[in-house]
Amino acid sequence: MRYPFVFRTSSSDSNEAIAMAYYAISKGWKSASLIFDNSANSQGFVPPIMKAFKALGGKIDANITLTPGQSSYSTELTQAFANKPQVIFDSMDTQTAATLFSDGQQLGDMNVPWIGDDLQSAPQGAYAKAFGPTAAQDLTAALPASPSGASYNHFLADYKQVWHTTTILPTTFNEYDSIVISSLAMTLANSTDPKVWVKDVLKVSNPPGTQCGTYASCVALLKKGKKINYQGAAGNDDFNQYHNVFSGFQMVGFDSRLNNITRGTVSPDQLA
Numbered sequence: 013m014r015y016p017f018v019f020r021t022s023s024s025d026s027n028e029a030i031a032m033a034y035y036a037i038s039k040g041w042k043s044a045s046l047i048f049d050n051s052a053n054s055q056g057f058v059p060p061i062m063k064a065f066k067a068l069g070g071k072i073d074a075n076i077t078l079t080p081g082q083s084s085y086s087t088e089l090t091q092a093f094a095n096k097p098q099v100i101f102d103s104m105d106t107q108t109a110a111t112l113f114s115d116g117q118q119l120g121d122m123n124v125p126w127i128g129d130d131l132q133s134a135p136q137g138a139y140a141k142a143f144g145p146t147a148a149q150d151l152t153a154a155l156p157a158s159p160s161g162a163s164y165n166h167f168l169a170d171y172k173q174v175w176h177t178t179t180i181l182p183t184t185f186n187e188y189d190s191i192v193i194s195s196l197a198m199t200l201a202n203s204t205d206p207k208v209w210v211k212d213v214l215k216v217s218n219p220p221g222t223q224c225g226t227y228a229s230c231v232a233l234l235k236k237g238k239k240i241n242y243q244g245a246a247g248n249d250d251f252n253q254y255h256n257v258f259s260g261f262q263m264v265g266f267d268s269r270l271n272n273i274t275r276g277t278v279s280p281d282q283l284a
Contacts, residue, residue, distance in 0.1 A: 013254045017210055021193070021249055022156040022186040023259045025129070029057045031154045031261035031278040032101055032127045033064035038276070041099035041125060045074040045092040047112070049104040057129060061101055073097045078112070080105055085112045086119065093121050100126045110142040117144045128153045133264045133272065135179045140270045148266050152275055155182055157246040157259045163189075163225030167245035179271055189244035192227050193217050196242060200234055217242050217249045258283070 013020075036044060044065060048054040055077070062072055073095040076088045089112070092100065104112065109132075116122045122144055132139040133153035140147045167188050172178050194209070196216040201209040216230065221241035224230040233240050242249055247259035258280055265275040 013256065015255075017206065019190070019193070019213055019251055019255045021189045021244065021246055021257060022183055023247075023261065024256055025053070025056050026060045027258065027283055028129060028154050028156065028261060029060035030064040030283050031263075032057075032129075033061050033068060033070065034278050034282055035152070035154070035263050035276060036065065036099045036101075036125070036127055037068040037070055039099075039125070042069060043071045043073055043095070043097045044099045044101055045076065045095075045097040046072065047076045047078065047088065047092055047100060047102045047104070049078040049080050049108055051080070051105070054103040054129075057101075057103055065101075078104055078108055080108045082108070082111065084115060086115050088112075089116055089119055089121050093119075098124065100124060101128075102126055103129045103131065106138040106142070109139050113142045113144060122146050122150060125150050125152065127263075130155045130182045133182045135181075135266070135272045136270045140266050147270060148268050152263050152265050154261045154278075155264045156186065156261055161225060161243060163243055164245040166226045183246075185245035189242075189246050189249055192230075192244070193242060193249060195227055196230050196234070196240070199231055214251060216240055217251060219250060 046058060046061065048058055074092050076092050078085060078088060123146055130153055133155045140151060143151045164185065167185055168178060171180060193213060193216060197209040197212040198204050200212045200216055203209050219241045221239035222233055223241050223243050224233055225243045230240050230242055247257065249257055251257060260277060260279045262274050263276040264272050267273050
C-alpha cells in the first residue's frame with residue numbers, strides 16, 4: 013500500500029487470520045475446516061489462515077466457499093464436518109450466517125468452536141444471536157489490538173460518558189486513534205490543509221519521542237517543543253513504511269447475555 017494519504021490504525025486482515033490460527037492451536041485444536049463466503053474480504057483470510065495453521069502443526073480438513081444468499085447450506089456443512097474437525101474458521105455476511113447457523117443447529121454442528129473475524133464480535137449482534145444457544149461456549153471472534161493503558165482508559169471513560177456502557181463496538185478505538193492522530197498532526201503543522209498536515213502524521217505517531225496517550229497531554233508536549241510518540245487506545249500506532257500498524261489481537265467471546273468477554277490475546281511477538 014503506497015497511497016500517501018492512507019494510514020491504517022488497525023492490524024490487517026492477514027495478521028488477523030494468523031491470530032485466528034494461533035489461538036486455535038494454543039487451545040489444542042489441530043484439525044480445522046474453513047467456511048468463508050466468496051467475497052474478496054472473506055477470501056482474503058483463507059491463504060494466511062491455511063499457511064499459519066499448517067505451519068503450527070494443524071491440518072485442514074475442508075475449505076468450503078459459500079455463495080451468499082442461498083436458502084440452505086446443509087450440503088456445505090455436511091462437507092465441512094465430514095472428518096469431524098476440532099474447530100471451524102469462518103467469515104460471511106450476516107444474512108448468510110443466519111441461514112448457515114440455522115442449518116448447523118438442525119444438523120447438530122454448533123457444538124464445536126467457531127472462530128470468526130472481527131465482524132462477528134459485536135455484543136448482542138446479529139452473528140451471536142443467529143449462532144444459537146451455544147454462542148456463549150463456542151463462538152469466538154478476533155478483534156484487532158489488545159487495548160490497555162492510559163489512552164484506552166481515557167477513551168473508555170469518554171465512551172461510557174456518551175454511550176452509557178463499557179461494551180465497546182468493534183474497532184471503535186481504532187477510529188478514535190485516527191481522529192487523535194489527525195488532530196495532533198494538524199496541531200503540529202498549524203494547518204488543516206491535508207496536503208500540509210499529512211507530512212506530520214508520522215512525526216506525532218512514530219518513535220522516537222516522548223510517549224503520550226491523550227490529545228491534551230500530547231499537545232502540552234508539542235507546545236514545549238518536544239517530539240512526541242502517541243500511544244493509542246488501540247495500541248502503539250507506529251506505522252511502517254506502508255502506513256500499516258502491527259498490533260496484537262484480543263479473542264472475544266460472549267457471556268450468556270451475548271455481551272463480550274475476552275477469551276485470550278495474541279501478542280505482536282506471537283504473531284511474528
